[in-house]
Amino acid sequence: MTKDFKAAPRIVIAAQDPWTRELLGQLLGNVRCDAILLPFADGSSALEACKKRLPDLIIAEWALPGTNGLDFLGEIRRLQRKPPLPFILMTDRTDSASVREVLPLAPTAYLVHPFNMDKLQQRLRDLLLAPGQEVFCEIPSLKAEQSLDAYLEGLRNESDGAPLLDEVKDALSLVLKAEQMDLTILEQQFGRDPQITARLIAAANSAAQHMGRPSQTLAQALPRLGVAHSINLVMGMALQRGTSLTDARLAQQGEYFWGLSQRTADYARQLAEEQGIDAERCYCAGLLHSIGDLALLRCLQNWLIAGGTLEDEAITKALRKFGAGFGSALRTRWRLPLELRELIAATYQLTGVYGRESLVLHLAAQMARWPDDKPLKELAASKAAQQLNASESKLQRLMPARVVKELPEPVLEPTTEVLPHET
Known part of the structure; x- marks a missing residue:
């Protein structure tokens, strides 16, 4: 040839x-x-x-x-x-x-x-490629007079998802060098990353993998995919453009949302264990609830790469306007299980008939956002805390080191996620 x-x-x-x-x-x-x-x-x-x-x-x-x-x-x-x-x-x-x-x-x-x-x-x-041959492809440029809002609207249903945690590539290198690779190691190394968790769950539930009830946690997804396939998928994500946030302002926001996701996940697991309900599913829902904000940050970086300009105020405005919508669109397009999406939606607000798992996710999200200088008595008086019997002393025990990053959180408008029936 x-x-x-x-x-x-x-x-x-x-x-x-x-x-x-x-x-x-x-x-x-x-x-x-x-x-x-x-x-x-x-x-x-x-x-x-x-x-x-x-x-x-x-x-x-x-x-x-x-x-x-x-x-x-x-x-x-x-x-x-x-x-x-x-x-x-x-x-x-x-x-x-x-x-x-x-x-x-x-x-x-x-x-x-x-x-x-x-x-x-x-x-x-x-x-x-022939020896010495190089192929150059232009980075997609912005349309003439295209606004940031129009650009983001166009990507809402097409984004690649969230960037990866910086430590993922190091973790991947360690996994590949391990003498024996097993599912436990993969869960330990990648179970804190929202993008990897969501994509592996989605892959496990694809037509080629689906067997019985859908996977709703990383621990359920990994055995269906197997070690080799899981690693290949993670490597593929690591190779994608935009998996690292190189702009300092976007990276700072990314650290905030990663921390928020992980705190919510940890609190959800602790509360679920105390309630005797599915702790891993609650953990997973908490970890994935900010994936839309992270995906939006990745799109904002692509906007910069394509030649757009980005003021600090525009970042906050975009997160407020598009973050929740990006998350809903991703979870639907990746066909994450309906039950898991309902739990994720509960982190924002409680609607209709809800159970203890929804209460756990709602309270966990409140706990993750609770400022250090705000009395826990007010949190204990919240609807979710009262129905879960989460007293002020119990909250204090669960939140011994309430270190909330100084980065001000963009005000996210309450949103009800659209949850179409699974087919």
Whole structure:
């Protein structure tokens, strides 16, 4: 295959899981931002597309519905194309029998999950770029006279979600270097990050993974995904643009919302344990309740990268106006379970018929925001505290070191999250 592409390379991605297709698309975009990506969820449709017009590269999983990845590779090799069409086969199979079965078909690469991202990206560069060749793609620019509000409105239903905690990349490096990787280590390393938690729960509940009741916590999602798939998804998130907040003002706001999310989650877990209800689900709901604010900060950074200007007052105004809406849109688009979304909504306000879990989340959110200099007696008199029998002394015990960051919190208008019925 010539690597001196006169036009953008066409690349077929065949993977049943949509999150895997997204990960591979991200990797390919980092190497050839001009690539034309052709994603497929099954091998039969991918093979049919290839017979109509051969792509420049195929990346396929072995475990595909319809025509599996190995048969797909065999059909491509029977076309007798010279030189052979580059074909990367991905699999969980490491046994010698599987390797012997694949070798006669000469895949360009045989990748076992979790694959090494750096090595895969280097292999993709070798396949898609000639020596010394570089491809430059313009950063999407703002439309003429486009306002910040119009820009954010356009991204409300399309954002990539929240940035990642700074320590995630270090944690990922430690996980990959560990002699033995297990689900407990993954939960310990990534269970404080809202973006990773939400995306892994969503991936576990996708059509390819769904079994029985939906996963509502990271601890439930990880066994469904498995160690290798979970790590690959986290690595994919770490490679996305905008996962770190480089603007100092946005980073400061990010620290505030991460801290707020984690305090709410911790308080929700403690209160739930005392009430004898599902502590992990309450923890997860608390952790995810500010994901819209964090996603908005990521979009504001992209606004700056695209050439926009951003005054301090505009940041606060945007958070007040769009933060809750971004969160609701993300949770719906990622199809987080309805019960979990209802608990998240309870952090803002109690509506309709609610149970103890909703009371726990509402009180936990109040506790996380409670200023040091405000008497706990007022919090104990709140509706949620009284119904949970959370006295002033109990609150004092749960909040021994009430250190609320000095960063003033933007005033979020109460919002009722739209919770469509799951299908």
